[in-house]
Amino acid sequence: MAPRALGGRAPARGTGPAIDRPAAMPQATAMRTAPRLLLNTPDIELWPGGLLRARSNHDARLLSRARTVLRRKRDGRYLAALLPEGLMPMVERLAREPGIDAALQRLETALPRCGPPAETQLPLDRLDERLQRLGLDHHYAADSGLPRVAEPACLHFAGLDRYRRALWLTRGAARAWHNLRAAAAADGIALDAISGYRSHDYQLGIFERKLARGQRVAEILSVNAAPGYSEHHGGNALDIGTPGEPPAEESFERTAAFAWLQAHAGGFGFHMSYPRGNPHGIVYEPWHWRFGGTPA
Numbered sequence: 001m002a003p004r005a006l007g008g009r010a011p012a013r014g015t016g017p018a019i020d021r022p023a024a025m026p027q028a029t030a031m032r033t034a035p036r037l038l039l040n041t042p043d044i045e046l047w048p049g050g051l052l053r054a055r056s057n058h059d060a061r062l063l064s065r066a067r068t069v070l071r072r073k074r075d076g077r078y079l080a081a082l083l084p085e086g087l088m089p090m091v092e093r094l095a096r097e098p099g100i101d102a103a104l105q106r107l108e109t110a111l112p113r114c115g116p117p118a119e120t121q122l123p124l125d126r127l128d129e130r131l132q133r134l135g136l137d138h139h140y141a142a143d144s145g146l147p148r149v150a151e152p153a154c155l156h157f158a159g160l161d162r163y164r165r166a167l168w169l170t171r172g173a174a175r176a177w178h179n180l181r182a183a184a185a186a187d188g189i190a191l192d193a194i195s196g197y198r199s200h201d202y203q204l205g206i207f208e209r210k211l212a213r214g215q216r217v218a219e220i221l222s223v224n225a226a227p228g229y230s231e232h233h234g235g236n237a238l239d240i241g242t243p244g245e246p247p248a249e250e251s252f253e254r255t256a257a258f259a260w261l262q263a264h265a266g267g268f269g270f271h272m273s274y275p276r277g278n279p280h281g282i283v284y285e286p287w288h289w290r291f292g293g294t295p296a
């Protein structure tokens with residue numbers, strides 16, 4: 001493996017899309033006050049410290065001090081923690097981890113910012129290989145009529161979801177969700193997030209676990225979109241619930257929360273992606289809303 005270049009293409013700190021940063025957030029204090037960001041590379045996510053659960057005492061000691069945690073997208077495995085004194089591997093043979101070079105380069109050049117340009121998306125070029133592994137070819141796209149959805153290179157922390165996990169969305173969707181939720185609360189309606197951004201690899205992991213349990217691909221596709229075809233990959237889609245209601249059930253449409261969303265969500269830029277009789281032939285999903293989507 002070639003040694004990583006230090007310098008060369010790496011932009012100096014302080015260059016880049018400074019105009020993206022609000023004036024109230026001076027660069028010098030960015031480490032403490034900047035929005036929390038998930039920096040996304042094809043195989044590995046870079047998480048800001050303080051948001052991941054420890055799975056062992058060893059993990060806990062590292063995670064409590066980590067500024068950044070490198071996490072394998074496929075299975076969520078923690079790969080390394082960036083501590084004040086340097087990078088601490090959390091797996092054997094970190095240097096041989098697929099995608100580690102891209103992740104380390106991102107770590108050096110982008111923190112604590114998205115890295116230019118902020119709204120970049122990751123390439124889709126490896127998706128075919130993933131789909132072939134599942135036995136899916138281009139017919140899937142034609143049959144489902146679903147577009148491929150690229151992953152953003154950077155996602156913004158949008159609070160915690162119902163399960164106390166970090167919720168990641170694009171910057172615009174994160175802001176809109178914050179405002180939507182606050183407006184609902186002011187009207188006495190509690191909204192919670194069930195699920196936001198999900199990576200292609202995460203979706204592939206769902207398929208692999210279900211296949212290992214003996215399900216067939218066709219069966220899984222009746223419930224889960226193929227990797228690369230879920231709106232959740234783009235960071236603008238959100239599954240919304242309300243406390244006391246089961247997640248992602250059609251019964252959500254009979255709640256006061258759903259009635260409120262129908263009346264007000266459009267004003268915040270959210271639209272239901274899959275209403276009854278939608279042209280995609282996708283099952284009715286009253287819980288699934290997309291920021292920036294067009295009214296269906």
Ligand SMILES: [Zn+2]
Pocket residue numbers: 232237238239287288289
């Ligand atoms: Zn959804």
